[in-house]
Amino acid sequence: MCLGIPGQLVELSADNDQLARVDVAGVRRMINIGLLEDETLEPGDWVLIHVGFAMSKIDEAEAAAALASLMLMGSGLDDEVALMRGTAG
Numbered sequence: 001m002c003l004g005i006p007g008q009l010v011e012l013s014a015d016n017d018q019l020a021r022v023d024v025a026g027v028r029r030m031i032n033i034g035l036l037e038d039e040t041l042e043p044g045d046w047v048l049i050h051v052g053f054a055m056s057k058i059d060e061a062e063a064a065a066a067l068a069s070l071m072l073m074g075s076g077l078d079d080e081v082a083l084m085r086g087t088a089g
Helices: 060-072 075-086
Strands: 005-012 019-024 027-032 046-050 053-058
Touching: 005 060, 019 046, 027 053, 046 060, 053 060
Parallel strands: none
Antiparallel strands: 005 019, 005 046, 019 027, 046 053
């Protein structure tokens, strides 16, 4: 199953405009934001992440709803967070 996980932008990379650090359930890692080049992104914004890529910009209410839905699914969120911990950068 493919999951999109909400993450909050912490900082935009100063070295590469395609990268940003996000916080997902307490795990911080770099992701690629290149697919959202038409969006204005800044720290505090929420994005939906899949396999290290920000797929869309979402608002805080959408992020909260997505996290709540993932919690209802059980281990799905735990598995994705574990994968992120293993690839934290």
